Amino acid sequence: MIEKILLAALLLLSLALLLRLLRGKRYAHGWPARFIASPAFLQTPEWRRVRYDVLRVNDGRCELCGRNKHQLPPGEYLNIDHIQSRRARPDLALDVTNLAVLCSADNAGKGNRYADDWRHPSHPHRPRG
Numbered sequence: 809m810i811e812k813i814l815l816a817a818l819l820l821l822s823l824a825l826l827l828r829l830l831r832g833k834r835y836a837h838g839w840p841a842r843f844i845a846s847p848a849f850l851q852t853p854e855w856r857r858v859r860y861d862v863l864r865v866n867d868g869r870c871e872l873c874g875r876n877k878h879q880l881p882p883g884e885y886l887n888i889d890h891i892q893s894r895r896a897r898p899d900l901a902l903d904v905t906n907l908a909v910l911c912s913a914d915n916a917g918k919g920n921r922y923a924d925d926w927r928h929p930s931h932p933h934r935p936r937g
């Protein structure tokens with residue numbers, strides 16, 4: 809009798825583990841890494857909110873050149889850069905400690921090639937080492 813119960817429990821546990829494995833890892837709001845890396849992520853209200861908070865704390869200025877949107881030439885705009893890319897660190901995609909304001913020109917230079925953090929050491933969102 810006890811063996812049957814143990815066997816059933818073991819079976820259920822393996823089934824749960826298998827389902828979890830098939831479903832893939834989920835991050836904030838239950839989003840899979842594939843969604844976080846996609847352009848659709850940038851349209852979510854969750855991202856828009858965090859994005860605005862980052863712009864607000866930065867006085868709407870690029871970390872590198874210090875320009876605000878009124879000082880950018882036509883066609884250039886402000887980006888909120890993922891210091892560590894959404895693909896590399898989906899877990900940090902909505903984390904202000906991983907976000908920095910960069911103008912489109914500076915962000916295009918960085919791309920996903922580097923994880924450079926240009927924020928001042930005293931920046932309120934910069935993790936303290």
Ligand SMILES: [Zn+2]
Nearest residue numbers: 870873911914
């Ligand atoms: Zn800039």
